[in-house]
Amino acid sequence: MDQEVVTGAQPKKKFSERATITAKKRIRNDTFGSYSDEENGKFFQSVKDETNSTYRLQVEAVKKDFKGRERECWRAYSVKTGKPVDSIRSAKPYRLALAWAATVGTYLHEKNKIKLKANLPRIAGKRGDHSRHRCGNDWCCNPGHIVVGSRADNEVDKHYHYFLNHRNPDVRAKFIEAFPDLMEKQSVW
Numbered sequence: 001m002d003q004e005v006v007t008g009a010q011p012k013k014k015f016s017e018r019a020t021i022t023a024k025k026r027i028r029n030d031t032f033g034s035y036s037d038e039e040n041g042k043f044f045q046s047v048k049d050e051t052n053s054t055y056r057l058q059v060e061a062v063k064k065d066f067k068g069r070e071r072e073c074w075r076a077y078s079v080k081t082g083k084p085v086d087s088i089r090s091a092k093p094y095r096l097a098l099a100w101a102a103t104v105g106t107y108l109h110e111k112n113k114i115k116l117k118a119n120l121p122r123i124a125g126k127r128g129d130h131s132r133h134r135c136g137n138d139w140c141c142n143p144g145h146i147v148v149g150s151r152a153d154n155e156v157d158k159h160y161h162y163f164l165n166h167r168n169p170d171v172r173a174k175f176i177e178a179f180p181d182l183m184e185k186q187s188v189w
Contacts, residue, residue, distance in 0.1 A: 092141075
């Protein structure tokens with residue numbers, strides 16, 4: 001009489017069997033995408049002008065760029081709780097800031113505004129380009145601190161910002177002193 005030994009473990013599926021499982025398509029449920037860039041820009045303008053009843057901007061940090069100029073980092077806050085927010089219209093605040101800079105804002109020269117507006121669709125998808133924070137603060141929504149770039153550029157930025165935002169001021173100072181040309185080339189501070 002043959003007896004079957006049951007171990008309780010299921011046999012592993014072969015790679016080819018696992019690969020045939022279809023991935024579910026991501027369904028976006030954010031409200032950001034249901035508005036045009038102009039509408040998102042006008043919404044951010046109301047936040048910037050402090051006429052929005054839900055959100056406000058506050059200067060959270062001031063950093064010196066690679067030319068020694070002071071740059072303000074803006075952070076979005078909830079009017080109701082007074083706490084920082086991670087999303088506005090279900091998107092990162094810097095996405096709205098870019099839409100604002102490309103459409104209704106007077107922040108950029110017209111040539112740069114046209115270029116940014118053309119690049120906005122490139123950062124809409126999960127596999128598209130990235131919004132690179134030149135200041136190293138991922139919460140910053142100052143459009144002057146954000147540029148559209150590749151994932152590789154974004155990864156390089158992270159290495160620079162490790163030293164530029166180091167908790168030890170001596171490490172920061174030594175890095176800035178040693179690599180000003182590289183900081184300018186990468187356009188980070």
